[in-house]
Amino acid sequence: MNQSLFNPKFYLSIGGFLGFSIALASGLLAGNEVVIVLRDSSIGCLIGAVLLRRFLSVIQSSISSAKLEKGKDTDSIDDNPEGAKGPAAVSS
Numbered sequence: 001m002n003q004s005l006f007n008p009k010f011y012l013s014i015g016g017f018l019g020f021s022i023a024l025a026s027g028l029l030a031g032n033e034v035v036i037v038l039r040d041s042s043i044g045c046l047i048g049a050v051l052l053r054r055f056l057s058v059i060q061s062s063i064s065s066a067k068l069e070k071g072k073d074t075d076s077i078d079d080n081p082e083g084a085k086g087p088a089a090v091s092s
Contacts, residue, residue, distance in 0.1 A: 011056045012049045019048020 023044030027037030 008053060008056065011052050015052025016045040016049035018052070019044035019046070022048070 020041045023041040024037060027040050028034075032040075
């Protein structure tokens with residue numbers, strides 16, 4: 001898979017932007033003071049960035065383990081053709 005798709009800096013930026021935006025919008029809609037809203041938004045930025053990066057690492061590890069499992073399955077079939085079951089393996 002293309003490694004540029006899993007660029008951690010990109011996902012840190014996106015997660016930070018989403019966390020900041022959500023905290024900013026909810027704080028302003030709640031009628032809080034601007035200073036408090038900006039403080040909460042900066043905390044939301046950090047939390048959003050870390051959570052999205054963690055989510056990305058879980059997805060990456062799942063994809064890599066699925067690739068390893070797929071490789072192991074095809075290797076075991078190729079290495080042991082006598083153990084394969086099917087019409088060619090059955091003799092009467």
